[in-house]
């Protein structure tokens with residue numbers, strides 16, 4: 001649908017900027033409106049004469065602004081059909097959200113999160129809106145989830161070799177909601193958990209009074225002796241694992257270890273909750289299919305595959321478990337809004353569209369940051385086969401000290417202790433590589449300065465704030 005001249009003028013608002021040439025200011029305003037969604041990407045812009053009149057500029061100014069937009073990649077112009085708005089590759093492909101890019105001088109890497117895939121997401125929103133009629137005719141309570149989304153997710157498991165029926169899938173508002181529902185239903189007395197682990201889940205267990213028994217995971221794998229002890233301590237309860245590109249270590253559980261986990265789970269009557277949120281972020285050069293822990297209850301999420309703002313996750317279990325969960329009083333409050341489920345269905349139908357680019361960018365950024373930090377005796381790390389972050393072991397300094405120093409340079413980082421169920425990991429630091437290369441250069445420079453500045457790293461380009 002073509003943007004009208006009045007829509008254009010109203011989207012741009014007061015776009016003139018003192019001291020800035022009209023054409024430049026107009027081009028910046030159009031780009032800004034495309035980025036934050038006030039102007040629709042993919043729609044043709046109004047005819048030039050009408051647009052110039054609506055904006056109160058000459059044809060010459062408008063043409064000059066369009067020239068700038070064309071050169072910078074914001075519009076495509078086809079002879080005879082005018083100009084269509086689009087996002088330039090850097091904007092469409094930016095991997096980290098603005099907070100992690102440091103556009104205001106400060107960089108916040110306390111969360112390792114990919115940015116929204118703007119174009120794919122906006123297109124999915126439009127398609128979901130077109131298909132929303134039947135859903136809007138219902139009550140809005142989706143119970144275990146929209147049938148179309150449950151079928152689609154079941155189909156993905158089946159394609160991957162794990163035959164799954166839609167009744168085995170329950171949709172929630174994200175992986176944390178899925179884990180909260182499972183915890184509320186299973187009411188485990190104890191949980192075996194990884195050290196380090198994704199902190200929000202540890203907090204969830206603590207809040208429900210579940211005792212934690214930890215076992216170590218490092219970049220080179222899971223300590224299976226400790227895992228055995230933890231499963232014994234959590235007998236009759238649950239275990240929470242992230243076998244694929246674990247957060248924060250990035251570790252990938254070997255197939256044999258997966259089978260050991262399943263055997264121990266059976267022996268100690270432990271329900272394994274395998275969180276597969278990071279599974280799609282496979283950065284190996286020639287990925288082989290990933291096995292699954294036999295009989296584990298699987299938890300999935302769109303948060304890393306698509307975007308953290310798409311609040312859709314799911315549980316894959318037996319049909320009996322899913323049936324019980326669907327009757328739990330927290331099922332509805334923890335469910336995803338039906339419109340979100342429609343958007344998720346659009347995006348998860350063809351996840352490769354978003355993921356191919358994301359994996360390429362993450363691989364490049366991981367390798368760049370690893371290259372900047374390699375060979376420095378102040379830390380060591382293993383380049384992870386997937387996920388979103390490096391897990392650095394600092395040689396001499398505590399990571400909370402380094403995080404505080406980095407903060408003074410405008411870089412916020414999570415120290416290792418925040419990932420540990422006990423008081424360990426005090427010398428570890430999680431360093432996400434979700435930001436663009438130029439930001440990663442600054443991250444490495446800040447780290448160099450925060451760790452004493454003796455390294456060969458680049459100089460910090462001035463405090464961020």
Ligand SMILES: Cc1ncc(COP(=O)(O)O)c(C=O)c1O
Nearest residue numbers: 174175176198247277301303313
């Ligand atoms: C292992 C793991 N699980 C779950 C989540 C969050 O998932 P959601 O946003 O779907 O609740 C994260 C986010 O960082 C994560 O790392």
